[in-house]
Amino acid sequence: MTGTTDEDPVLVDARNDAGEFGLAVPDEMTGSLLSTLAAGAASGGSAGAIAVTPAAGVVGLYLLAGLGERGHLTCIDPEAEHQKQARATFTAAGYRPGRFRFLPSRPLEVMGRLAHGSYQLVYGDMRPSDLRAFINAAWPLLGDNGVLVLADCLLDGTLTDETRRDRDTTAAREADEHVRQMEDALVTRLPLGAGMTILTKRPAPGS
Template sequence: MTGPDGVAAQDAADLGALRDHVEAYLAEDDVLLGARARSAQLGCVPVGAGAGAGLRFLAAAIGARAVVEIGTGVGVSGLWLLRGMTADGVLTSIDVDPEHQRLARMSFTAAGHGPSRLRLINGMGLEVLPRLTDGAYDLVFVDAAPADHPRYLDEAVRLLRPGGIVALDGALTPSVVDQSAVDPGTLAAREVARQVREDDRLVPVLLPLGDGLLAAVKIG
């Protein structure tokens, strides 16, 4: 292809191929693929394999033993997190939908993660989080309704120990770079990215995995 449009189309194709390569770099096993299929049946969108691998990496890097997740879904992100956590680690995962959590528990059990590793709490994230203990968690992962994500950030930072990590999915929804897009989810994605960047307690990074994984280490 020639001309500026041709170059742009080739760049987009290259980026798409690279993105596919990242997503396929680590193959998912039957348990993860089963959870992904059940998510699709319920219309629940799980993290991709790239973001899942990123979550497992972050959990393993800091030896995460206590993790909070907001948005259990059908358990795809939880499976990746559990595989990065220490063998005695406990995943506290919150979801407003009991059917999602019932199926997630099936996936966790199929993967060999027994009840001692799970605390599944049915409820609204903003109502449950205030009941959790300050500074008691190594990692907090946020993947619920995008418009609520800015409000989860302060709670997440409160829950983390120094050196703990907060990660939020959906930071690179395509509309984030379209300045004409002003729907609540897009505005919230921009807002939480700004909050994380400007918070002196956090060392941030925006990882182009899946829908965009915004992560930050809590210092001090």
């Protein structure tokens, strides 16, 4: 795979496959940002990334494109069929099996068993009700200056609408407030998708 534009036939096929499953995928602009973030994570050499999303075929292509030859990607999703398709996609793109692995588990059940401080990027496409728990599970996995990407977590800006008190909006609002209180996080919010939040993990003082 030499690029991550929509003209890349492997990416086109991955998007079509995701569409058949009814899965939301990042647009080209968001995908380019993911590749850039992954490249930044890999600038120090070998880098590990985690993608928690049912659309791992598309998200993974963007991340792998940025991670470089020494980077590796862990995809977490309980649906075996999604992972089977993503595996075929990565193989078609020319990535060798050692560059990626799949954990067919519920994310919040398996993330606690992963090595703390061993990853440079974690991407999550989560239901609002799971957002805060996901943030708490992902944060210890990141090393200093690691990046946590929360896709579509701002619900198109409706978090500030005080008349919205449905369960999803309330959960997303609580997760966003939790992020605001994280003293070791540099927080960036972008108008991509339904609203993306990027958290960069600040090194501990004196480290």
